[in-house]
Structure formats: structure tokens, C-alpha cells
Amino acid sequence: MSSNGYTPSAETLIEIYRRAALLKANDERVRKVITSGKIAMVYYSYRGQEVIPSAFAACLRDDDALCTIYRGIHDMLAKGFPLKPLWAELAGRTTGSCKGKGGPMHLTFPEKGIMVTTGIVGSSAPIANGLAWAARLDGSDRVAVATFGDGASNIGAVHEAMNLASVWKLPVIFVCQNNLYAEHTAYKKLTGGETIASRAAGYGMAGVRVDGNDVDAMYAASAEAVARARSGEGPTLIEAMTFRFHGHNFGDPGEYIPKEELERAIVADPVPRLRQRLLDDGLMREDQVAAMEAEIEDAITEAVEYAIASPWPVPDDLRFDVFAEELAR
């Protein structure tokens, strides 16, 4: 039971696990596909952080907006980004959600509220404010979520955004996924103050630090923040503690992470932990979980094959989508 009274139902827990399993499987497949040479891409692994978006997305609707970052495919998949247009975009094909023009760092899927993916640290936050403002102008109870990492907590845009969200009392939730490394540098070396969450107080906003790998804590914090935003009570900063199992980007061996620290984190891997929880609580049987995971693997395989079989864009495509009107040849 969480301290704030928000607890996930059995059905919600199963759904959170389904998402977490999808996220983990998709990350493992991306790294495998890159290694195989079938698709070349820039990739920022989120392995180890899966429970955070799986839990917060369980509190969101399709029409709630998400602004995420280059390490954000877990956020998007949790929010419902379909696998085929996702993989086709990773592969740079015309069937990609962005017709191959955006790529892994700019994935977009408005139907599921996935409005912006930015490659610029911290830039998700100011834009989420505007989506929240638009929701309120519409008279809707939609909310907007900005996700970013601990590194972004030190960039000006995030601070400007938190202050504006507070003074305008916007229905926005800032989810800082603190994986303890900003690119290659340890969080403690770069960040003043004990916690990122405590910075919220400086802006007159609710702020909470939770164990993002603990499904109950993450769900409770998300549900409370979303309820606060929907009821017009303003923004929340959630600092979700987690760990990144891999280097900053694919190809970075992450040698700056002490071995013992990494091993401890991997032993505490939140995805198998949640799986075990479902089994222990009797919410699912082993064969049911295994069937769910097999289904996920099959769907990913189908998406990868679809992506690789899809056509490449042609140079003439560059004349389109710069502006609404096409550019002259």
C-alpha cells in the first residue's frame, strides 16, 4: 500500500508488466539488430529504466501529451507507439512514422499523444508547458508529461519551464529519470543539492523523489501527479531513481561506471523483479507470462521484418515537409 493511497489494481499491474516486458525486449532487439548490421542507427539504451514509463503511462490517456528525449523509446512504447511505424522509422524507411525524416531521436506519433521527441537535453520541458496550456484553453482535463534525465536537471530550459509551469499552474508533470549518469559523468559530480526533487520547492511546485524501479512507488507518485494536474492544481516534478545498464549511446562501453555499482543494479533489475511479483502474488501463472512475452517477441520480429522490407525514401522527398507547401525543384 502506498503512502498516498494510490495503488495499482491487479489488472493495472499486469498491464504495467506487459509494457515493461515490451520495453525490455525491444531494447534487447534493437541492440541485437544494430550488432547484426541489418539496421544502422544512433541508439541510446534505456535498459534498466523500464518500470518508470510503464507505471506513469498506466495513469495516462491517449490524448494526454508526451514530450520525451533521445533516450525515450521506452517512454513512447509505454505510451502506445505501435511497433511497425517505430521500427520502420528506426530503419529510415518511408513507412516510418516520420517517413524516415526524423529517425530514432525525433520519433513522433500524435495519435497516441507522442508529440515531440527531442535530441536536445532538457528541451522537452518548455514544449510540454505549451501542450498543457492548450489543454486548459480547450477546457479539457488533458495533461502533458515531459520526461528528461538527471543531466537535464542542470540546463536552463528545464528551470525556465518549471517556473512557468508553476506560475501558470499548468497541468504538466515533469518526470526526471535519474539514472545516476549524465552522459559519462556521475550525477553527484554535476548536481548541487541532495535531490533534484527538492528543486521543485524553489518554484513553489510539488516535488517528490521515488524509487522509479519500484512499481508501487512509481505508480503512486504518477497517479497523484496526474490527478493533481487534471484537477487544475498545477504541476509536479517526479524524480524517479533508476539505473542505466549500458553506456550513454550504443558503442559506449560505459567504463566510467564502477563494476560493483553496475553489478548491484543488474541484480536488482526491475523488470524480472516485477515479473516475479506477478507470479508471487498469483496475478499470472508462469505459462501466461511466458505466452505474453512470446507474443511480444513475435510482434517485434514482425515489425523488424516489415521495416527492413519497406522502401527507402528518394531524394525528391527532401522538398516536402520543410513547409506545408512543397519547395521548388
Added chain:
Amino acid sequence: MSATARPTVTILAALQKALADACEADEKVIVLGEDLADPEGGGIVGVTRGLSSRFGDERIRSTPIAEQAIIGAAIGASLGGYKPVAEIMLMNFTTVAMDMIVNHAAKLRFMSGGQTHVPLVIRTMTGLGFGSGGQHCDYLESWFAHVAGIKVVAASTPEDAYGLMRSAIDDPDPVLFIENLPTYFVPAAHALPDSAHRVPLGKAAVQREGSDITIVAYARMANEARAAAAQLADAGVSAEVIDLRTIAPWDRETVLASVRKTGRLLVVHEAVRQHGIGAEIAAVVSEELFGELKMPVRRLGGVYAPVPYSKPLENAFAPNAQRIFETVIQSVN
């Protein structure tokens, strides 16, 4: 009204009406920026005066002094279906919001493969003559013109200010709308434009016809070019004056047609000459019309120095009607 009556309508009044008419016509038009709601004075020059009282303080909002937050909120609201007009008080302050403008507003349509777009107008002001020095009156239009995905607009007359602003707000893509401080207050039209008046983006205006030389300019320099052309006529030189109005993407057809006729081109802007808008225009005209040119393309622009404070230095910084006149006389002879 008699033809000889003095004009009474300023660019400031035209912009005030354009914003009010746009808010009236479409409730999706929203306005944000520093000090621009009425309790804060309705903007430092008053362009937005009256809007918050008339349309409410949820739609018309004063913001913190936080340019990234301003443009970010405007981009987000665009993605949420609104048509924001965001004010960045002075053009130098766009530098603080470059990530939002260049990496996001300009690129989201392309990077999303057309799934999203940013129908945002960024109003910003600059201008010499007030001793504001190096950080309050720069001309940075060529930076933005170099970025695919954002349009750059500047007006030299009240009619164009109105028509371009309405078109910029109607446009489905981001537009940087540059306002020129000294031109705000000059009475230059006889009546406020009708609410149906529009000036299409991407179309230059031939403001004065001529046969000996084409002068291409925009914003305050278009006014200086017209004044120079009047002097030149007295000296027996027939100058055609083109106001670009949309700096990017610019109207190649109108400029090329004019230079094809005159065989001579002078481009004038206040922005620093090196790597300026004039360089692009000169290059295209040289590429397209090399064999038809009667002289090399000439350019007048700001001196390659930060904008200075002291009056004699400030006066020396940018071109004016006299320098345009002298450059043309020297060129055609």
C-alpha cells in the same frame, strides 16, 4: 480624403489592429511575451495594448523573462492546435531562445514527417537610433534565413505590416516577424487596412518602377531606398525599388525579372554586409543573369562591427538614403 492630406496611420497602429483582428477572427490565436498584457502596460511599445482586456488573460499572457520558456510554450500550444503569437521583445533576445526556434519550431514539421507542424509567429523588434548599443539592436535575419523551416518577414509600410502579420498568423508554419523600432511611429498611410487585407508571404513588392537600376531592400532600408530613388529621379537616374517583404524564402522571380530589365542591382540592408541577405541575392542574380548584367552586383550593409553606442558611430553603422544615392550614381556612371 484628399490626396494631399498628410498620412496619419503608423506601422504601430497597423500591427495593433492586425493582432486585434486576428484574435477577434479566430479564438485559436493566443499571444504571449514579456510585459505584453495590459496590467504590465500592453507591451513596451504598446503593440499588444488592449488585447488582454479585450480577449482575456488566459489567451493574452505576460510571461516571465525566460525566452526559452516563451517559445517552448508557444511551440507546445501550436502542437495543441493553437496559433500563438509570441513576442521576443528584442531581436538580440532571440539568441537566448535559439534552441527552441531553430531546433524545434523550424524542424518539427520535417522531423515528424509532416505529422505535426508549428503555426507560430515570433514577433521581435530591433532598430538603430536610440543608442541601445551592441546587445539591444542587432540585425540577425540572415541567421534565421539560413534555417530551413522558418519564414522571415519584415514590413516597411503600415499596409504591409497589417497584411503580412495577418498572413503570418494564418500561415501553417513558423514565421519570424521582424519589427523595426524607428519605423513604428512614422505616419505613412492614410487609413487603417481593412480586416480582409492580406499580403502573401513570399511575394516582394515593386514599390517604385524604374529602368536603370534595381534596388532591393527591406524594412527601414526600403524607405531609405524610396527616398534615394526620388533623389535619383531628379538626377536623371530611373531606379526600381523592390521591398522583399518576405526575406526568406525570398521572391526570386520578382527580383530576377526586375534585374533582367534594368541590368543593374544594388541590395541594401542594415544587417552586417558580410554573409548577409544581400550575399545570397547577389549570388543568385549573378548565377542566373551573369551575361545580362551591366555592372557587378553591389551591396550596402551594416559595418562589420557590433552595433555601437555613440551617435557618430551609430550613424556610420548602417546605410541611408544618401549613401544609396551616392552608390547608385557612382555605379551607373
